[in-house]
Amino acid sequence: MIKSSVKNIVIPFSICILMALALYPDSSLNPDTYSTKGLELDYNISEELGMVSQDHTVKYNLFTPHLGKSFEGFKEALAFKESRGNYFTVNTLGYxxxxxxxxETLKLIGIYTPNQFLYNPELQxxxxxxxxxxxxxxLRKDIKRFEGQKIAGVKITESGILAAAHLAGPGNVKKFLRSYGVNNLSDAYGSSVKYYMKKFSGYDTSMITPDKKARVTL
Structure with a gap:
């Protein structure tokens, strides 16, 4: 009998409280009521999941992509310089x-349909x-001859040579190296062989195998 009476009192009282909260939210909710004081909270990133500085504070998340001087780093850095990494762009000169x-470069590696090329990231x-x-x-002989030297203030590396060849063609890279920087071709937008040699220096391009007859196949 007592349990029944308590139940009859508590349920209506609870309903009244809920209605009051709904009708007068600003006056009914007190932020102090929801303090986390005294609670054991442990939501920090562990040292195993973060890059920890000398004062033991987490600075960077290890899952942030960092390609460094890897071949992927080389490829993506060059792509960003060329097009900001956009597969579907065509510049004012038709590149x-x-x-x-x-x-013309595409033809050298067996691609004769520019439109198909533009809309096919795998092909690119x-x-x-x-x-x-x-x-x-x-450029295999020039890489062997000049790698490690300084020309026009730039340390010559294989990745710099390959990047400059991508910009201006291997013939113009040979001219730059063999003239010791005197012959420094620039493209229509002002990027030069020397600039690419410096900007893309020191990446690991060892996975690229020299191939006179390199062609693209899907």
């Missing part, structure tokens, strides 16, 4: 895609590799 290929990635392989074969 295509993420790596800004000209139609394979074209970048094939072109780098071909350029590395053309």
């Amino acid at each position: 295509l895609g993420k790596y800004q290929f000209g139609t 990635e394979k074209a970048f590799i094939a072109n780098a392989e071909r350029n590395k074969w053309v």
Whole structure:
């Protein structure tokens, strides 16, 4: 009997409280009521999941992409310079895609349909590799001869040579190296062989195999 009476009192009282909260939220809710004081909270990123500074505070999340001087880093850095990484862009001179290929260069690696190339990211990635392989074969002797030297204030590295070849073609890279920086071709937008040599210096491009007959196949 007592339980029944309590139940009859508590339920209506609870309903009244809920209605009051709904009708007068601003006056009914007190932030102090919801204090976390005294609660055991442990939501910090552990040291295993973060980059920890010398004062033991978490500064960076390890899951942030960091390509560094890897080949992927080289490829993406060059793509960002060329097109901001946009597969589907065409510049004012008609150069295509993420790596800004000209139609004549595409023909050298077996691509004769620029429109198909522009809308096929997989094809563009394979074209970048094939072109780098071909350029590395053309420049193999120059890489061996000049790598590690300083020319016009720039330390010569294989990745810098391949980046400059992507910009201006391997023939113009040979001219730059063999003239010790005197012959420094620039493209229509002002980027020069020397600039690419410096900007893309020191990446790991060892996975590129020199190939005179490099072609793209899907």
